[in-house]
Amino acid sequence: MTARPGYRVVRARPDQVRAELERLWADNLTVEGGVRAKYDWLYRDAPLPADAVFMLRTDDGAAVGTAGIGMRDVQLGGRLVRAGVVADLAVDKAHRSVGPALALVREAKQWGEGAVALLYGFPNKLAQGVFKRVGYQQLGAMARYARPLRHRQYAGRLEERHLHRAPAALRGWLIGAAQQPGLALAAGLALDARKLGRDLPRAWAARQLKHGFVEGPDARLDALWARARGEYAIVAARTLRFLAWRFPPRPGRTWRLAVERGTDALRAYAVVDRVDGIAYIRDLFGHKADVVTLLDRLPLGLYRTGAASMSMRYLGASWLSEALLARGFAVRQADRMIAIAPGLPVAGGPELRDVSAWHLTDADEDT
Numbered sequence: 001m002t003a004r005p006g007y008r009v010v011r012a013r014p015d016q017v018r019a020e021l022e023r024l025w026a027d028n029l030t031v032e033g034g035v036r037a038k039y040d041w042l043y044r045d046a047p048l049p050a051d052a053v054f055m056l057r058t059d060d061g062a063a064v065g066t067a068g069i070g071m072r073d074v075q076l077g078g079r080l081v082r083a084g085v086v087a088d089l090a091v092d093k094a095h096r097s098v099g100p101a102l103a104l105v106r107e108a109k110q111w112g113e114g115a116v117a118l119l120y121g122f123p124n125k126l127a128q129g130v131f132k133r134v135g136y137q138q139l140g141a142m143a144r145y146a147r148p149l150r151h152r153q154y155a156g157r158l159e160e161r162h163l164h165r166a167p168a169a170l171r172g173w174l175i176g177a178a179q180q181p182g183l184a185l186a187a188g189l190a191l192d193a194r195k196l197g198r199d200l201p202r203a204w205a206a207r208q209l210k211h212g213f214v215e216g217p218d219a220r221l222d223a224l225w226a227r228a229r230g231e232y233a234i235v236a237a238r239t240l241r242f243l244a245w246r247f248p249p250r251p252g253r254t255w256r257l258a259v260e261r262g263t264d265a266l267r268a269y270a271v272v273d274r275v276d277g278i279a280y281i282r283d284l285f286g287h288k289a290d291v292v293t294l295l296d297r298l299p300l301g302l303y304r305t306g307a308a309s310m311s312m313r314y315l316g317a318s319w320l321s322e323a324l325l326a327r328g329f330a331v332r333q334a335d336r337m338i339a340i341a342p343g344l345p346v347a348g349g350p351e352l353r354d355v356s357a358w359h360l361t362d363a364d365e366d367t
Contacts (some may be wrong), residue, residue: 002125004060005058005059005060005061005095006055006125007056007058007059007064007095007099007100007103007260008056008057008059008103009054009055009056009103009104009106009107010054010055010056010057011052011053011054011055011107011111012052012053012054012055013051013052013053014039014042014043014050014051014052014053014068017053017055017063018039020055020063020066021039021053021066022035022036022039022065023063024064024065024066024090024092025038025066025088025090027090027092027093028063028090028091028093028102029088029090034336034338037345041245042068042070042088044320044367045245046070046071046245047236047239047241047242047245048070048071048072048073048082049071050068050069050070050071052069052111052115052151053066053067053069054066054067054068054070054107054108054111056091056095056103056104058095059337060358061216063099064091064094064095064100064185065090065091065092065095065100065104066088066089066090066104067086067087067088067090067105067108067309068087068088068366069085069086069108069112070084070085070087070109070236070238070366071083071084071085072084072085072115073236073237073239073242074117074118074235074236074237075123075229075232075233075234075236075237076117076118076233076234076352078230080237081116081117081118082085082115082116082117082118082200083116083117083118083119083120083236084103084115084116084118084119084120085108085120085122085265085364085365086108086110086112086119086120086121086123086131086339086367087365088225088366089101089104089105089123089127090183091104096358098130098133099354100130100137101127101130102130102133102134104329105127105130105131105134106134109134109136109341113136115343116178117187118237118340118341118342118352119340119341120134120139120338120339120341121339122142122174122336122337122338122339122365123136123337123339124336125335128329128339129332129339131227131337131339132339135341135342136339136340136341136342137339137340137341137342137353138337138338138339138356139315139338139339139340139350139352139353139355140337140338140355141334141336141337141338142314142315142334142337142338142360143262143314143315143321143331143332143333143334143338144252144308144311144312144313144314144328144332144333144334145298145311145312145313145321145324145325145329145330145331145332146310146311146312146329146332147310147311147327147328147329147330148309148310149279149299149302149303149307149308149309149310150303150310152310153156156342157168166317170222194310195355208260208261209258209259209260209261209267209293210259210261211257211258211259211260211294211301212255212256212257212259212340213254213255213257213301214255215249215253215254215255216244216255217239217240217243217247217255217265218240218255218269219259220264220265220266221238221240221243221266221269222239222240223265223266224238224266224268224269224285224286225237225238225239225240226263227259228285228286228287228288229251230243231286231287231288232317232359233317233357233358234352234357234358234359235284235285235337235341235358235359236363236364238363239285240287243271243283243363246283246361246363246364247271251274252273252274252275253271253273253274254271254272254274255268255269255270255271255272256269256271256272256294256297256298256301257269258286258290258291258294260295262315265285266286267286268284268285268287268289268290268291268293269283269284269285269286269294269365270283270284270294270298271283271284272302274305274307277306277307277308277309278307278308278309278310278311279298279305279307279309280309280310280311280312280362281298281308281310281311281361282315282362282363283311283361283362283363284320284358284361286314287330288319288320291320291323292319293320293333295323295324295327296327298310299327308312310326310329310330311332312361313361313362314359314360314361315335315355315358316355316356316357316358316359317356317357317358318356320359338360340352341354347358
């Protein structure tokens, strides 16, 4: 019988184990842009580069797993504190039993709780049980909200069960008509116009704002963060430097802006990625009332770019989730767990386990 290997977890400086990190990422993670670019982005270019990474080694010293902690400034209890985001958990296939992963996550958690004021992570389904076993608690699950913009694409999927309100005698005719390209196109355009028209009265009511888009981060983001952060209980810093790092220019990426007329002050923004016809809202932040107004303007603006639908992942206070639902978004799924290390909140701060205190979007997750 072959003896099972023993394991130990070693904390190291990223630059000392770069080659091993890149190998582990390449073999075990899906890395957009390649592992070399990921290393530079995470450990060289980040506003707060982490100075520690955790390596799982066998008795003979071979690296068979890793976990990292990305650094963030987070507003908590009315002031900024240093937070850590557990990321890039990767274990070689031959070593993916519970014990090695537990050792990695436990060691990273113990170090993080002594180094930062707040520690959280976005474990996938395979890692959720490991996080819970070492003491993380589930804050919630990040939901995806989606709204169709172009309805022609749904005509071919029409079935009788969708027509329960229509007279029974007409249902077969309606299904047949939906298969005719000309009729389906006309019906789709009419429904597009009807849905988009519902946004216009609310958008028109906020004429003090002008809306536009740019292809890169705006110089006014620092001023917006300083003014608007007090409206949120727990939120990671949305500074110019962080956002420029988190969302560098790329094909299909735009920044949608709401700007005050007269003063030209930035009031709210959305980072949007167009991928295969879907407009993904990666981040949405600003003065709350102006964020909602920006939501009223986004559908028509994105429709004009050719987007067929909109999508956003969010977990946090109900004012935004309710605004999304009221504007035609529907909850599609809520399966990405957000895990936090338990502990006392910073003095005067909100309860960390209160999901309504948070503001979490795709911007808060390392990729």
